[in-house]
Amino acid sequence: MLNVPIGLVALIEPERQVLPGASGLSEPWQQQRQTPLSYAPGQHVATGGAPLVIEDARTDPRSAGTPAVRELNVVAYAGMPLTDETGVELGTLCAIDTAPRRWTGSELALLGDLAAACSDGLRLRIANSTAQRRSAESDAALDRSQLLLRASVALANTSTADDVAAVVHDLVTGTLNPAHVEVSLLDRSRMVSWQSGPALPASAARWSEHDAIPSGLAVRTGAAVLLPDLAAVRALTPDAVDTYLEMGWQSAASVPLPGFDGRVGALTFVWKQPHVLDHTELTILTALAVYTAQALQRADYLRSRENVAAILQRAMLSDVPDSAPFELAARYEPAARGEQVGGDWYDAVRLDLQYLALVIGDVTGHDMRAAALMGRVRSKLRLLLVDRHEPPAALLRRLDSANQALGDRIIASAVLAYLRPEPGGDGHQLQWSNAGHPNPLLLDAAGVTVLTGHDPLLGVTRRTPRTSHTRHLPPGSTVLFYTDGLIETREHPFDERERELHAALAGLHDLPLTELLDRIYAAFAGDDQEDDVALLAVRTPPRQ
Numbered sequence: 001m002l003n004v005p006i007g008l009v010a011l012i013e014p015e016r017q018v019l020p021g022a023s024g025l026s027e028p029w030q031q032q033r034q035t036p037l038s039y040a041p042g043q044h045v046a047t048g049g050a051p052l053v054i055e056d057a058r059t060d061p062r063s064a065g066t067p068a069v070r071e072l073n074v075v076a077y078a079g080m081p082l083t084d085e086t087g088v089e090l091g092t093l094c095a096i097d098t099a100p101r102r103w104t105g106s107e108l109a110l111l112g113d114l115a116a117a118c119s120d121g122l123r124l125r126i127a128n129s130t131a132q133r134r135s136a137e138s139d140a141a142l143d144r145s146q147l148l149l150r151a152s153v154a155l156a157n158t159s160t161a162d163d164v165a166a167v168v169h170d171l172v173t174g175t176l177n178p179a180h181v182e183v184s185l186l187d188r189s190r191m192v193s194w195q196s197g198p199a200l201p202a203s204a205a206r207w208s209e210h211d212a213i214p215s216g217l218a219v220r221t222g223a224a225v226l227l228p229d230l231a232a233v234r235a236l237t238p239d240a241v242d243t244y245l246e247m248g249w250q251s252a253a254s255v256p257l258p259g260f261d262g263r264v265g266a267l268t269f270v271w272k273q274p275h276v277l278d279h280t281e282l283t284i285l286t287a288l289a290v291y292t293a294q295a296l297q298r299a300d301y302l303r304s305r306e307n308v309a310a311i312l313q314r315a316m317l318s319d320v321p322d323s324a325p326f327e328l329a330a331r332y333e334p335a336a337r338g339e340q341v342g343g344d345w346y347d348a349v350r351l352d353l354q355y356l357a358l359v360i361g362d363v364t365g366h367d368m369r370a371a372a373l374m375g376r377v378r379s380k381l382r383l384l385l386v387d388r389h390e391p392p393a394a395l396l397r398r399l400d401s402a403n404q405a406l407g408d409r410i411i412a413s414a415v416l417a418y419l420r421p422e423p424g425g426d427g428h429q430l431q432w433s434n435a436g437h438p439n440p441l442l443l444d445a446a447g448v449t450v451l452t453g454h455d456p457l458l459g460v461t462r463r464t465p466r467t468s469h470t471r472h473l474p475p476g477s478t479v480l481f482y483t484d485g486l487i488e489t490r491e492h493p494f495d496e497r498e499r500e501l502h503a504a505l506a507g508l509h510d511l512p513l514t515e516l517l518d519r520i521y522a523a524f525a526g527d528d529q530e531d532d533v534a535l536l537a538v539r540t541p542p543r544q
Contacts, residue, residue: 001114002107004095006074009082009118011091012037024096029072039068052079052092053108056100076101078108080115085123093118151288155295161185164295168267168288176281178269179249183292184215185257185265201243212239214254215266222263224282225254229274244270251275255285257293267292321350326419327539328356329513331521335485335532342532343370343412344483345378349385354421357385360437360481360536361414373410377403377458381416392416392433393455393466400458411459413437415481419473419538428473428540433466438487441502442471443478443509448502451479475543478509478516485531486524497524513537 009021019025019033029035054077057063068074076097082090093115095107154167161183169181210216214237218225227233230250234241237252244250253275254268267289277285320328330346343363351357359381363374380402384395396416403410417432417440432440436457442449453469473479487497504523508516517535525533 001110002078002095004076004097006072006094006096006098008094008096009091010079010094011082012089017091025072035072036067038066039072051081051108051112052077053103054078055102072096073098075099076103078103078111080108080111082115082119082122084119084126090119090122151291155291158295158298161296164292167295168292171288172269172284176269176284177271179272180247180268180270182215182268182270183257183265183296184219184268185296186219186263201246212237214240214252215268218254218256218266218268219263222256224256224286225252226277226282227252227254228276248272253277253282253285255289257289257296259293259297264293264296320348323348323350323356323538325354325541326356327513329517329537331517331533331535333521333525333533335530343374344485344532344534345374346481346534346536347378347382348536348538349382351385351389351418356419356538358417358419358479358481358536358538359414360440360483360534361412362437362483362485362532362534363410363412373408374412376408377410377412377414381414391468392418392431393468396433396435396455396458396466397464400462400464403459404462409459411457413457413484415440417479417481419479419540422472425472426543427475427477430471430473430479431468432471433468435466436460438482438484438498441480441482441505442473443480443505444474444476445509448505450502473540475540476510478513478537478539480505480516480520481536482520483532483534485533486521486535488531490530500524513539 004024006024007021008019008023008025011018011020014037016034016037017039019029019035022030022033024030052062054060054063057066057069057074057077063069063074063077074096076099077094078096079092079094082093084090093111095111151168151171154171155164158164158167165181165183168183169178172178172181210220214225214227214233217237225236227236228251230241230244233244233250233252240252244252247270249270249272251274252268252270254266256263257265257267267285269285320330328348330348332344332346334342343365345359345361345363347357347359347361349357349359359378361374361377363370363377365373377399381395381399384398384402388395388398390398396414402408413436415432415434415437417430419428419430422429430442430451432451432453434440434454436454439454440451442451451469451471453467455466456464484494487501488494489497501520501524504520508519511519517537521533521535
């Protein structure tokens with residue numbers, strides 16, 4: 001439109017001019033689309049806010065001697081300012097001739113109109129860019145919110161420090177993408193760590209809070225430790241350098257974990273490449289540290305409860321006594337869920353050298369309360385066993401009466417059995433009474449025999465009539481007592497599971513008792529058992 005060989009849109013930056021629009025430049029400038037700032041007569045326009053018009057740049061003091069004259073063959077020059085919506089100059093629209101030229105008023109007016117149109121285009125691009133940035137920021141904020149929401153839900157379901165480290169690693173995969181996530185807790189000045197990722201070298205297990213490592217520095221200072229590259233690792237945490245080199249790591253970030261009484265540890269992310277955390281990532285990491293600390297405190301609380309519960313259960317379930325000439329074995333396994341204790345129990349009391357009392361029982365429930373009630377029932381029955389030499393049915397009636405008199409309305413099932421030599425005969429005699437409990441099983445070479453005979457549960461009615469039953473046991477006989485948690489499931493009828501247990505026991509009468517209990521437990525309960533399980537097995541001496 002102006003009949004010039006060269007036209008440019010030049011945007012001025014602190015150290016260069018960028019040419020998003022260019023026509024007629026010689027190489028390499030046409031291809032590069034940028035020049036040093038010294039090549040730009042238009043910088044006077046961008047800094048002065050007025051048009052710049054030069055008839056002969058070789059003699060004009062504003063441009064004479066500049067590289068643009070020598071290398072770009074700029075002789076005549078007319079530049080109109082390009083501005084944003086606030087009036088800030090962004091650059092120029094330039095018309096350039098390679099010969100001296102007197103610019104007419106109409107030409108400059110036309111160039112001014114084109115510059116105004118060009119400015120409008122730039123403003124539209126700026127507006128679009130701003131809108132896209134704000135949309136991206138909004139999306140990032142939404143992603144961050146969703147991540148933290150997922151974190152609060154996922155970490156609420158953890159119960160161990162290993163679970164916490166694994167969940168945090170899974171949460172940030174796809175966002176922060178660390179190669180390694182480490183949860184470190186302060187334990188008497190030693191940093192105890194759980195990690196998700198490759199195992200650390202043995203030397204890392206000996207780190208303490210006083211070592212110059214990312215987690216130790218975060219705990220000591222109470223501030224985020226940002227290590228964007230190996231140079232920062234060497235400068236701030238030199239004790240970690242050898243480990244980072246061995247593992248192929250180059251950067252890390254560690255934030256302290258807040259506790260009730262100060263900092264309790266640190267959450268550390270590690271990358272295999274240099275990584276500079278932006279504000280959003282640091283916000284995510286800091287928020288995750290708070291959620292992680294809460295999850296760890298809950299895990300510690302659960303662990304302490306489980307430890308107390310386990311100690312309580314061990315105290316209530318004493319070791320089986322020396323039972324010679326009988327062979328005796330027992331096993332207790334708490335429910336896979338709950339408080340790791342329950343109302344199931346077994347007991348064996350030696351009344352004299354040839355006389356053994358055996359008990360299996362189940363108080364309703366599988367939690368701390370059930371365990372406490374079980375302890376009361378078990379203690380009363382043990383006292384009655386050593387004080388009263390009465391048939392098993394009579395002792396269970398006394399136990400029921402004692403519970404009623406003392407206000408212990410405890411609902412429980414139980415089997416009480418006596419094992420003693422057969423009077424005047426070969427083998428032994430088993431006498432038992434069953435208060436609503438699964439039937440004991442007799443295992444011998446002939447197969448599996450169900451020792452039947454049921455009375456009501458303990459604690460259901462007052463003065464419940466009870467019956468004792470007697471069975472001759474040939475030499476080498478095995479009797480198995482068990483609680484219903486061994487075979488009871490939500491999916492299968494109880495009778496069906498009983499039949500499966502009887503079939504599984506066939507032919508196992510001569511297995512060592514410990515192996516017998518292990519095999520039956522693995523086959524019928526295992527890691528996903530729904531209730532507590534107690535097992536008690538006794539074997540009479542073989543025929544001499």
